[in-house]
Structure formats: structure tokens, C-alpha cells
Amino acid sequence: MTSNAATILLIDDEPQIRKFLRISLAAQGYKVLEAATGSEGLAQAALAKPDLLVLDLGLPDMDGQQVLAEVREWSQVPVLVLSVRAGEGEKVKALDNGANDYVTKPFGIQEFLARVRALLRQGQVGESAPASVSVGALTVDFAFRRVTVDGQDVSLTRKEYAVLAQLAQHAGRVVTQQQLLKDIWGPTHVEDTHYLRVVVGHLRGKLGDDPSQPRFITTEAGVGYRLKS
Structure with a gap:
């Protein structure tokens, strides 16, 4: 189709x-x-x-x-x-x-x-998850937990990778702050939005992603984040 x-x-x-x-x-x-x-x-x-x-x-x-x-x-x-x-x-x-x-x-x-x-x-x-997701120069390889930008490996912490992988699995769609916090930090941390802001800030820095003119991660103010598709 x-x-x-x-x-x-x-x-x-x-x-x-x-x-x-x-x-x-x-x-x-x-x-x-x-x-x-x-x-x-x-x-x-x-x-x-x-x-x-x-x-x-x-x-x-x-x-x-x-x-x-x-x-x-x-x-x-x-x-x-x-x-x-x-x-x-x-x-x-x-x-x-x-x-x-x-x-x-x-x-x-x-x-x-x-x-x-x-x-x-x-x-x-459909229901089958892709082995990798590419957005412009960014590629997230789920099988090898590998992230590259312009073909160069990017070293991420476990939390940074977890946030990026979650966004990549829903590329083009908004993932709420609460969903990210619940899935990555646990249900007792759904109000700890500052954790998420810090990790996303570090993630953007490592990806070379300017939040004022994002290539990859966009912010839905007060709601969550979206990885461009």
C-alpha cells in the first residue's frame, strides 16, 4: 500500500x-x-x-x-x-x-x-520494529545500540541512549515527558521533568543539535519531544 x-x-x-x-x-x-x-x-x-x-x-x-x-x-x-x-x-x-x-x-x-x-x-x-532508524544525518542502530551522526560514532550514556531510542522508535510522533520518565526512570519519577531536560540537553550537545534550529529533536513545549521523521 x-x-x-x-x-x-x-x-x-x-x-x-x-x-x-x-x-x-x-x-x-x-x-x-x-x-x-x-x-x-x-x-x-x-x-x-x-x-x-x-x-x-x-x-x-x-x-x-x-x-x-x-x-x-x-x-x-x-x-x-x-x-x-x-x-x-x-x-x-x-x-x-x-x-x-x-x-x-x-x-x-x-x-x-x-x-x-x-x-x-x-x-x-506495522507491528515489526525496524532494525535501525535514520533521520537525516542521524542513525540509531537498535541491534548494536550504535548511534552515528554523519557516519561518526556518538558515545552516549545509558540514559541518553534510552531517551534517543524511545524517540527513534516513535519517529515523527510526540513522546510525552511522562511517558519517557515512566519508561526510563520508573513510575515514581513521572514528575521529575528536570532529569529529562538535563539528559535531552546533553543529548542535543553530543548530536550537534541546536535546539533553536533543531535537525533532529524538537520540543513540544510543556508536552514532550519529537524526533523528526
């Missing part, structure tokens, strides 16, 4: 938004399905088995967070949340509930389409 043959389900109660996205996505060759309510969206997600869900949180019959949680009970389909809710708490909740990415309204269509492409690439990987 090529990404341009992918089926995308839009779950949003605003007809104007659905029309705009339908036209934009169809112009890229995607097949587009639509649902105006959460219950309709869940039914279409189960029956049509789309390759990607674009989910609004403010639905008339049920909260989009509930839709997301129900989808995640039986499917790992990539989910891109598209919502006017810009608060950090909503973003973290959606990502912790299983969303792969979060875009706030109003949004730029080119960035939106780029995030769609990134999530569809992730979906094509």
Missing part, C-alpha cells in the same frame, strides 16, 4: 472543516471518509478499517478523548487529534490516551499534510 492510496477517516462535527480537509486530502490522492459524531466515527473506524483517523475532541455526542480511548481498546490505527483545545493538559491527556500527534486549530494545511504523511509512514511499518 502506498501512502497516497491510504484511507483517512475525518471525525469532526464542523462541515466546513470536513470539506476543507476532504478537498485537501483528496488532492493528495487519499480516500476520505467522514463522520460528524463520535459514535458514527467509531462505527466507521471498525467497519472501514481506515489507515489514519483525524479526530476532533469537541464532538456533539461524546468527548473525543472517549472516542480515542475506545479506539485504542481494539486498534493501533494512527490517530491525529485536530482540536481548538490548545491547553497543555488536553494535549498530554490525548497523547497519553494513545493519540499519535496533536494539531491545534487554526492550523496550516501544509504542516497538517506533512504530519499525515509522517503518521502514514509509521502505520506502514
Whole structure:
């Protein structure tokens, strides 16, 4: 399956938004399905088995967070949340509930389409994890726990490698601070965000990654980090 043959389900109660996205996505060759309510969206997600869900949180019959949680009970389909809710708490909740990415309204269509492409690439990987991940000049080889930039080995501490490997396994997607802290430091350290900031700072230094113009690791302020795809 090529990404341009992918089926995308839009779950949003605003007809104007659905029309705009339908036209934009169809112009890229995607097949587009639509649902105006959460219950309709869940039914279409189960029956049509789309390759990607674009989910609004403010639905008339049920909260989009509930839709997301129900989808995640039986499917790992990539989910891109598209919502006017810009608060950090909503973003973290959606990502912790299983969303792969979060875009706030109003949004730029080119960035939106780029995030769609990134999530569809992730979906094509399926359940099998890649042996290595490359992002530009950066390569993370999971089998040999080897990291290179421009072909040169980069020496990382265990924590630095663990953070980078986690981001690489979810390249193109936001990984929340809480998820990184829980998985790498343990469940008792989910509030110790300063640990993570220090490690990411050291990691960026070793990778030669300028946080103001990142080549590899981008910060989603107050939410987490993303390795570019």
C-alpha cells in the first residue's frame, strides 16, 4: 500500500472543516471518509478499517478523548487529534490516551499534510520494529545500540541512549515527558521533568543539535519531544 492510496477517516462535527480537509486530502490522492459524531466515527473506524483517523475532541455526542480511548481498546490505527483545545493538559491527556500527534486549530494545511504523511509512514511499518532508524544525518542502530551522526560514532550514556531510542522508535510522533520518565526512570519519577531536560540537553550537545534550529529533536513545549521523521 502506498501512502497516497491510504484511507483517512475525518471525525469532526464542523462541515466546513470536513470539506476543507476532504478537498485537501483528496488532492493528495487519499480516500476520505467522514463522520460528524463520535459514535458514527467509531462505527466507521471498525467497519472501514481506515489507515489514519483525524479526530476532533469537541464532538456533539461524546468527548473525543472517549472516542480515542475506545479506539485504542481494539486498534493501533494512527490517530491525529485536530482540536481548538490548545491547553497543555488536553494535549498530554490525548497523547497519553494513545493519540499519535496533536494539531491545534487554526492550523496550516501544509504542516497538517506533512504530519499525515509522517503518521502514514509509521502505520506502514506495522507491528515489526525496524532494525535501525535514520533521520537525516542521524542513525540509531537498535541491534548494536550504535548511534552515528554523519557516519561518526556518538558515545552516549545509558540514559541518553534510552531517551534517543524511545524517540527513534516513535519517529515523527510526540513522546510525552511522562511517558519517557515512566519508561526510563520508573513510575515514581513521572514528575521529575528536570532529569529529562538535563539528559535531552546533553543529548542535543553530543548530536550537534541546536535546539533553536533543531535537525533532529524538537520540543513540544510543556508536552514532550519529537524526533523528526
